[in-house]
Amino acid sequence: MAMGRLPFPMLTRMNYAAWALQMKYLLRTNSVWSVVDRDEKATDAMNVSQNQLALSIIFQSVDDETLLRVLEKETARDVWAALRSMHVGVERVQEASVQSLRADLDNLKMSDAKSVDDYAEKFMMLVGHIRADVPCDVDVAVRSGVARRKWCCT
Incomplete structure (x- = not known):
C-alpha cells in the first residue's frame, strides 16, 4: 500500500451504519460529498468529475455482488x-438486537451467589455487544441503562 493512502472501508451485510458514516467523511475529505447529498443532477464539467470521483470511491468500498446490483x-x-x-x-434487525440487549442490561441484577467481578464482567459484556451493534448509540444506551439501574444486591 502506498504511503499516506488509507484503505476504503468495505460494506458488509452488518456494518451499514458505521460504513455510511466512514464513507460520508471520506467523501467529504475528497470534496465530493455534495454530489451525494444534493438533489440536482450533475451538469457542468466540475460536477460530472466530482460525481465520477464519488462513484469511484463508493464502488471501491463494496463487494462485487453489491457492485453489480448498483452498477446501472x-x-x-x-x-x-x-x-x-x-x-x-x-438496521431493523440491529435495532431489535440492541433493544434486547438494553432489556438485558436493565434486568441485570447482582445475586448473592455472584461476585462484584462477575457482575461487572456481565455488565461490560452487554455494553460491548451494544457497542458492536450500534457504535453511534452506545453512550446513550449505556447512560440510559445506568440511569435506570436498580442498585440493589438481592
Whole structure:
C-alpha cells in the first residue's frame, strides 16, 4: 500500500451504519460529498468529475455482488440511495438486537451467589455487544441503562 493512502472501508451485510458514516467523511475529505447529498443532477464539467470521483470511491468500498446490483445507477446520489435501501432491513434487525440487549442490561441484577467481578464482567459484556451493534448509540444506551439501574444486591 502506498504511503499516506488509507484503505476504503468495505460494506458488509452488518456494518451499514458505521460504513455510511466512514464513507460520508471520506467523501467529504475528497470534496465530493455534495454530489451525494444534493438533489440536482450533475451538469457542468466540475460536477460530472466530482460525481465520477464519488462513484469511484463508493464502488471501491463494496463487494462485487453489491457492485453489480448498483452498477446501472448513473449518479453517486442514486447509488448511495440504493445501498441505503438494501440495508434498511439489516438496521431493523440491529435495532431489535440492541433493544434486547438494553432489556438485558436493565434486568441485570447482582445475586448473592455472584461476585462484584462477575457482575461487572456481565455488565461490560452487554455494553460491548451494544457497542458492536450500534457504535453511534452506545453512550446513550449505556447512560440510559445506568440511569435506570436498580442498585440493589438481592
